[in-house]
Amino acid sequence: DAGVTQSPTHLIKTRGQQVTLRCSPKSGHDTVSWYQQALGQGPQFIFQYYEEEERQRGNFPDRFSGHQFPNYSSELNVNALLLGDSALYLCASSSTRDRVNSPLHFGNGTRLTVT
C-alpha cells in the first residue's frame, strides 16, 4: 500500500521563476494538505484541498496556489519565487471517512532551493 508520494525530491530554481510540486495521497485518502518547512522551523500550513477545492488556507501570499485533480492528487504552484521560498515542502493526506482528528500522513517532501 503506497503512502504519500511527492515529486520531485529535489529542485533548484532561480529567483522570479515558477515551480510546480506534485503529490499523490495515500490510497483511500481524499484530502490533501500542503506544508512548508523552512530550515530550523516546524512545518507551516499552506492550504488544504478537498473535492478539488481549496477549503482552508494558512498565512501565505497568493503566489502560492494549488490544485486537486479528480483522482485526489494535488499540485502546489509557487510563482515569482523568492529566496525565502527555499524550504522543504511537505504534502499530507487524510480521509474524510476517518474519525475526526485522524492524524495526517506525510510524504517525504520536496526540497526546493531558490538561488
Add this chain to the structure above:
Amino acid sequence: DQQVKQNSPSLSVQEGRISILNCDYTNSMFDYFLWYKKYPAEGPTFLISISSIKDKNEDGRFTVFLNKSAKHLSLHIVPSQPGDSAVYFCAASAKGAGSYQLTFGKGTKLSVIP
C-alpha cells in the same frame, strides 16, 4: 508569534532511560495535540495524540501528558532506544479547524546514546 513552543532544541539520553520532551502552547482554542517523529530525508510520522478532554494517553513506550491549566504537554519515552533518535515535533489543532490545519513547534532533536 509562536503558538506552539518547544524550548529545547536538543536532548541527549542514555539508552534504557526515560526521555521527556516538552511543549507549551498559547492558543486556548487548541483542543487536540499530536506528536510527530521525523528522521532525516523522511516526512514526519505520527506518533501519539491526545484530546483536550484527557490528561494522559499511552501507547506502548510512549505516553503523552496534557496539563491544560498550564498549557503544557510532554512526551515520555520509556525505555529510550537508539532507534528513537529523531526530531520530535509537537503539533496542535484548533476547534473547527479539523486535523488538516496543524500548528507545529520547531522540534526537539532527541539523541539516544547506546
